[in-house]
Amino acid sequence: MIRFNNDYSQGCHPSILQALTEINSTSYAGYGEDEWCRAAAQEIGKYLDCPQAAVHFIPGGTQVNVLALSAALRPYQAVLCADTAHINVHESGAPEHAGIKLVTCPGREGKLDPAFITAQMELYLTSTHQDQIAQPKLVSLAFPTEYGTIYSLSELEAIHALCEQYGLYLYIDGARLGYGLGAAENDVTMADLARLADIFTIGGTKCGTMFGEALVITNPALNVGFRHYMKQGGAMLAKGWLLGVQFYTLFRDGLYFEITRQADEYAMALKSAFAQKGVSCYIESCTNQLFLVVEDGQAQRLAEKYIFEQYERVDDTHQCVRFCTSWSTDPQDVAALCRDVALML
Amino acid sequence: MIRFNNDYSQGCHPSILQALTEINSTSYAGYGEDEWCRAAAQEIGKYLDCPQAAVHFIPGGTQVNVLALSAALRPYQAVLCADTAHINVHESGAPEHAGIKLVTCPGREGKLDPAFITAQMELYLTSTHQDQIAQPKLVSLAFPTEYGTIYSLSELEAIHALCEQYGLYLYIDGARLGYGLGAAENDVTMADLARLADIFTIGGTKCGTMFGEALVITNPALNVGFRHYMKQGGAMLAKGWLLGVQFYTLFRDGLYFEITRQADEYAMALKSAFAQKGVSCYIESCTNQLFLVVEDGQAQRLAEKYIFEQYERVDDTHQCVRFCTSWSTDPQDVAALCRDVALML
């Protein structure tokens, strides 16, 4: 069976394994206060054009999301996000467990409608009993979204402008950042994110590391006491250098961008193969996740050789399925699937 | 200026004031362990037909809502409710602050659509990654709703049946319970609520008391350690008998039902007066809150003599306004407003 079900089904990029192997017997200071974390932050910094940015390395994705929101918000402040956001539907209520209210609008292909920001802020600002409403204070979006779509630079600029206007923080969940940056139609850079967001993440787990996410805080107000938040949130890895050396390896020579861009290309090849057999996209993605509408019989045939994710029923005879490529995708597997799509569907 | 803006703009019913005055110099044991609380629970119990029910008295409405949810739920469990629910929009994020996730659907005239319960439960039960979704475990609805509408007995029975089917608790927020029970078209009794809900409230603040809500817990599992929750939540009044004597006064002779039914009648009289001038209802309420669509000019003229609440804009020339009657409404004020509606609009 060949796995296309997600982008975190293998260990790590060989270069990372090699780096971990090389330093395995070297002793380091703990808790992220080591030379690898410093070096990795420096390499990442080269892409940010943002001297005041702080970079932290955190083991898991749910952790980093909750920490980012927690560090930004007072207990009575709320997050504006799409209802399809990972923080809303795939974290078992982790933000609320941390006391954070999410106010959601229906996602448009996974994206947040800027009109929702305006509407919520006007509702709040014109309320006669403002104290009784959780104060919207942060906009959270994902780049790329949970449906593989991306925001254009002008869309991000527009959301950023609304945040400025209303005094909102902007958080960007970049769990799959590389795949967004690597998309053919993308016009956003890491420096754009650093300029537009107060805080954003650079996903590792789904982009080549064994585990670990980088958090970039460009707004110094959100960095106050942040390492306390990390420790309290169980997110300060004792052997922090394990995270540092992984991100250093990915960013020293641009490996991060290369392997994710490659995965996007594989996904587009698959998309073409499906399209040629008349299989349409449920949502038009340009990154490594494909959401396809297939007949039940087609799904069944594909499932004989491939593992993919069944998303939801579309109608009585069709379903939406997700195929994911990743940094670890074998080109031979892509070729095989393209061939089978041509033959089997 | 005459106030029709809410149902909590005056102190308390004269009988309650008299009762408080009579016992003002008597000493009692603290923390709700006094004879008045016991007597009040007993009087309320006569309407419940539910021997195992526990009754607690709690100072405020937001407190009682959060305590009810907290006592019922583990940290990873979620509430299903309408997006118009008080707990969702008027408590500054209090449930989330207590770690509770609310999963909402658009309210239909303030009411929860049972189809939403089914949909969410099927989503959860068929999920391949169930651990990553907050587990729906409690349905919360208001009787009457925040828009003055009520559920029929058969509607409540249907929701109760879904809760049984899916292992969900049912919580009913009765902040305005009396006005619901007193509505001409209501067919629900307190015994019905005790039979159908695991936990529900009997509102005092909006129904005749100075302050205070009664919480009825019919499911003994939700009563475990409940007084600890109360104390921890700052909801155990030192002078608990102040709550007891108020509820005793309201329930001893049925005063609670009488004064709220009267307010409903006043509201219906106002509704007729408005209807005769062609003013329609934004939402068709049968209780003490009227949501009316008036022209801006009409609103302006009424605002010269009356205080009422401006809800939201309907279109360029119309707005939705709320007029509330209550246990403290003076019939002369109702007559005056009816007259003015006839003359001024």
Add this chain to the structure above:
Amino acid sequence: MIRFNNDYSQGCHPSILQALTEINSTSYAGYGEDEWCRAAAQEIGKYLDCPQAAVHFIPGGTQVNVLALSAALRPYQAVLCADTAHINVHESGAPEHAGIKLVTCPGREGKLDPAFITAQMELYLTSTHQDQIAQPKLVSLAFPTEYGTIYSLSELEAIHALCEQYGLYLYIDGARLGYGLGAAENDVTMADLARLADIFTIGGTKCGTMFGEALVITNPALNVGFRHYMKQGGAMLAKGWLLGVQFYTLFRDGLYFEITRQADEYAMALKSAFAQKGVSCYIESCTNQLFLVVEDGQAQRLAEKYIFEQYERVDDTHQCVRFCTSWSTDPQDVAALCRDVALML
């Protein structure tokens, strides 16, 4: 049976009951935005000599303590207090439930040892892994303490100086403030508290009101968003004027100071009566709570006519008991007890 078991066993001072009665049928704006709250804040302000002070009125004592700490602290910051503090031992873990760590030292007669502040701060500041320690950020003490003792002005000045030195907030829990201010040996004024504390409370429940505490915030940084905290904490009373009119009545003519000073005198009279029979104090209090060491037989005889609190065993034949006077104590009851002490012990 005559109650000396606590200072919250009766309704409220007759002047307050009269004020509540007079305004019972008047309509007011809700949520503390009424003229009585404003007037009460103004009257209290006259004693503060602190123009920037904000005054909020809150139903309960546990609520006000938790809100004060919450508004002051970030999640990773801790409170320094005596282990005998009400927040540590009598609130069912309410501060921790709100996410706040209390770091305690053994109380000396209920008081906080300033050396503990220095020790904890030096431990924190010299730690090589500071991020792993909850950062001490607030000193909490009670005036008077839970054992009826008071801090002298110079003691408060010294603690204040340490807070300044280490960047700590100072919170003073004044649940029984009147009894502290009214003590014969007291040299502290409300203006001193306003000058030395960032935030402190003026107790009502134990000092003459039906219910309600006033919270004075002298440090504007702690007042940001405070009404949001109140609502979220279930501490924004719908009929806020009920609190306002009570505190207005107590502070307009100094009634607050008069009735509590009187209670202190009663307590001192009782203390003398006991002392003449050789009954010594467990802790030497100068306010309305007496902690006495009595033989078991003596306790038994007194319990035939009086209700008082049994605190703890002292040795095989002696126990510590608490007798409380209050604003509602009847001088005839004091006289009776003095007489009985002389005759019965």
Add this chain to the structure above:
Amino acid sequence: MIRFNNDYSQGCHPSILQALTEINSTSYAGYGEDEWCRAAAQEIGKYLDCPQAAVHFIPGGTQVNVLALSAALRPYQAVLCADTAHINVHESGAPEHAGIKLVTCPGREGKLDPAFITAQMELYLTSTHQDQIAQPKLVSLAFPTEYGTIYSLSELEAIHALCEQYGLYLYIDGARLGYGLGAAENDVTMADLARLADIFTIGGTKCGTMFGEALVITNPALNVGFRHYMKQGGAMLAKGWLLGVQFYTLFRDGLYFEITRQADEYAMALKSAFAQKGVSCYIESCTNQLFLVVEDGQAQRLAEKYIFEQYERVDDTHQCVRFCTSWSTDPQDVAALCRDVALML
């Protein structure tokens, strides 16, 4: 410089690195639902003699502590522990951030005094206002303790008996479990822990893994919804097999016990070397951490070649320092330090 400052300064045991390397390019199902986690749980199970035990793998130590306490306790319940416990002093208030109150007693060489359990329970059970006290419900202790000491089997049996008597859960923090089990004077087995504790951890980070702790839940009541807790707590690793394969490697052939026992022997060798120069122990440890009282000049000389931890001042001329051995300690480094102690001190 040679590091003896802690037991988590190197990556992982070579066998683990090899295992990770071997499976690096193999695809697995996510979130701990893979064959390695199953196999690891099975290998651990062989030592437990407890068929109903559930085993979970969790990235970090603070996470696992907080999750264990959270899964066991309702919000109003408290933990009894030594004030020296890691959860109390080295986790930046993580338990309290999760709403959990810790009630502490002075640790005796890091150990919890059973008399404290009895005292707290009697205080609670005899309280007249039980609802106002956080209910003690769980005893937390560490094996070995933070000071390297261990409980004997009879001591654990005695604490277990108290827990049974009072209805308390017993949690054992085994962050350094291997070093405790491997101590020459230890008479406790993993099966003993499974029999006596409701929930306990098997530390990985300090005992040979790159990262990761195993949590054993022997009381099924504490396992209800546990994977929801994990996800919500950000503790469900996407690539769960990374944890599984590490623990499998450690437990398949007893490697876990071997490498930690060896470290204990190294520590005892160092202890002898210091003792021969008259250096005494601050606390008499039998595991891999040594707490030694050295003269300032001695500390200074050792610091020229060795990195160790300065704990606290003992007097004007002496300090307490910690030397740690570990699974990664090089015997040549031990020999060098023994030699230098003999020569330099």
